[in-house]
Amino acid sequence: MKNRIERLRSSFTDEFDCYLVRSPVNMLYFTGVSGGTMLIVPFDGEATLYVYGVNYEQVKADAKHCTVKRAKHWNDFTTKLQEQLSEQNLKHVAFDSMDFEENRKLRTVFTSSINLEPKSEYVWSLRRIKDDGELKRMRTAAELTVKGMEIAQEKMIAGLREFEVAAEIEYGMRIRGSQGVAFETIVASGPHSAFPHGGCGDRKMKAGDVVVVDIGATYQQYRSDMTRTFVVGTPSEKQKKLYAVVKNAQQSAFLGMKDGEKAKAIDTRAREVIKNAGYGKHFVHGLGHGIGLEVHEQPMLNSRSKDTLRTGNVVTDEPGVYLVDFGGFRAEDTVLISQNKAERLTNGLYDL
Numbered sequence: 232m233k234n235r236i237e238r239l240r241s242s243f244t245d246e247f248d249c250y251l252v253r254s255p256v257n258m259l260y261f262t263g264v265s266g267g268t269m270l271i272v273p274f275d276g277e278a279t280l281y282v283y284g285v286n287y288e289q290v291k292a293d294a295k296h297c298t299v300k301r302a303k304h305w306n307d308f309t310t311k312l313q314e315q316l317s318e319q320n321l322k323h324v325a326f327d328s329m330d331f332e333e334n335r336k337l338r339t340v341f342t343s344s345i346n347l348e349p350k351s352e353y354v355w356s357l358r359r360i361k362d363d364g365e366l367k368r369m370r371t372a373a374e375l376t377v378k379g380m381e382i383a384q385e386k387m388i389a390g391l392r393e394f395e396v397a398a399e400i401e402y403g404m405r406i407r408g409s410q411g412v413a414f415e416t417i418v419a420s421g422p423h424s425a426f427p428h429g430g431c432g433d434r435k436m437k438a439g440d441v442v443v444v445d446i447g448a449t450y451q452q453y454r455s456d457m458t459r460t461f462v463v464g465t466p467s468e469k470q471k472k473l474y475a476v477v478k479n480a481q482q483s484a485f486l487g488m489k490d491g492e493k494a495k496a497i498d499t500r501a502r503e504v505i506k507n508a509g510y511g512k513h514f515v516h517g518l519g520h521g522i523g524l525e526v527h528e529q530p531m532l533n534s535r536s537k538d539t540l541r542t543g544n545v546v547t548d549e550p551g552v553y554l555v556d557f558g559g560f561r562a563e564d565t566v567l568i569s570q571n572k573a574e575r576l577t578n579g580l581y582d583l
């Protein structure tokens with residue numbers, strides 16, 4: 232099988248003859264290391280990863296599928312890049328992403344005959360389809376996340392503060408091999424639960440509180456994302472009913488997820504369930520997002536998405552209902568899309 236740089240190169244079109252990878256996550260994706268300054272992928276010949284001195288030895292030791300060269304500073308790098316472009320007569324240069332100031336500086340050193348255009352979609356079309364090695368890591372990240380959620384469930388104790396629960400979750404994932412959290416842990420209790428990004432503060436949980444716990448472990452750079460809603464003590468009938476609506480919506484979307492389905496249609500499946508239960512206007516966000524090296528990736532699952540689900544996509548399925556005066560409810564799993572079905576990588580703990 233071709234390596235990722237070769238696959239990027241074989242997707243080149245007449246529109247460009249050289250691709251600059253500037254995003255650290257994308258450099259990691261192509262070369263196996265972060266810490267580079269820029270990866271240059273010309274149509275012909277070796278890919279070159281430029282690195283500043285501070286990271287040179289480490290990157291040189293670990294980088295795959297490219298030549299590693301040292302650049303003293305940004306101007307040294309741009310001079311070398313400019314030389315390479317003119318030597319190889321490369322005129323149409325695409326890039327993934329770059330901040331405005333860097334883009335401006337590059338344009339000033341390039342001769343007027345060189346085009347520089349953003350074309351991140353060429354990297355995304357590779358990254359959104361996970362290979363076996365990536366899936367193995369994502370499964371481990373998901374297992375660690377489920378373990379963290381089990382700990383959360385055990386800690387739904389009146390008198391504990393949100394940050395204490397978060398600390399137990401994070402420790403439990405870390406001690407089992409998580410590289411760190413995939414994003415900031417959410418333990419949102421009581422009134423905080425009604426905010427989709429309820430955070431995690433010093434509020435003391437009390438009996439009857441709804442608690443939304445949204446967590447993720449990272450394993451060998453790959454992330455996972457899972458949410459469950461708990462109640463401290465015995466849940467009320469209304470709390471049970473609202474969580475049931477959310478879980479039914481989540482399951483309805485899940486059953487529709489497979490290769491070839493429109494992401495927008497999957498979002499609609501969940502939205503219909505919540506709408507029919509009378510809470511349509513309280514589902515205030517999209518259904519989900521791709522996940523991998525980053526917590527939010529393509530494809531997106533929402534009412535504006537033009538994406539189609541494909542085998543190898545890993546996405547979240549996370550409908551929610553948020554009642555400001557009552558509490559918020561969300562159930563989320565990280566899901567792998569296959570030919571005729573989907574598979575929950577985070578699985579279990581569906582009871583309130």
Ligand SMILES: [Mn+2]
Pocket residue numbers: 456547549563
């Ligand atoms: Mn999520």
